Amino acid sequence: MENNNETFNQAFEKTQKSSKKDYDQELVNLVNEAAEDDKHTNITVFMDKNILPNQFKSLKKQLADFKKLLNKKGIESKTICLIPDCDNVHIHSFDENKDEKKPFARKNPFSYNYLLQTYIRVNNRKHHPTIFPEEDHLKPVAIS
């Protein structure tokens, strides 16, 4: 962190937009690199980040663009989405509603049990590249 007066959260919020842009650019670079790789026939691009349901739409569009691009080069592409195997998914309801006309609800592929398990795992985790131990660990687990 350049500015020592900023908290981790402030710095995170400040750099969120630009970091997404950087991430997307890095992903494009990796796909290009994979497309030009002549030594390997099967390449897996693992996106090591949490894709929440509300972020899926933009990713889907991005992947469709990659597919078109790769098809033109005669390369097949497949997408696999890993989703927790939860028996009892639930619907989150929020009182907050931007237009205040309809009750706001969103279905998530997670169960309460899953959320608790992941929370415990995150809470017990001592080392992580981006999440500091002293941070509120429930925050990144929360579904927005």
Added chain:
Amino acid sequence: MQKSEPEETSEPQQVEVEVQNLPSSSTQNDHESKHQPSEERSEQNDEIEDPFKDLPLEMKEKLKKIVDKEVNKRLGTNNGGANEDEKRSEETKRPNELKTEEFKRNQLLEPIVGPNKTINFLFAMTTPGAGKTTLKETLSKSKILII
């Protein structure tokens, strides 16, 4: 999801009690299951709840194989009698490291490996703590190139 005090969920045992009233039935987390003694696991093998129940399907299968392999390795040849156990026993008897690696890889990635050049995009609709990094580390050890 509302914030709650961290201490409410810091004790796994306390969480289990709370979860019992919720629709989901599996209350044992995988962290606990991985540290359960292998002897105890083998005795309870048909009775305990699936500790990987709420993990992503591919990850679940992968973790199950790793745990089963470790259990079978410690116990020696598995002669449980059930078809599934016999099948697993045959897999873990393979002495060749390469074959084991191939087996592991195929379990997870068979559907996405094709004869033509293919780029596979793998991502997870998960929250932190689901085991993505563990999965990535496992995949990195396979012969599939990950960039």
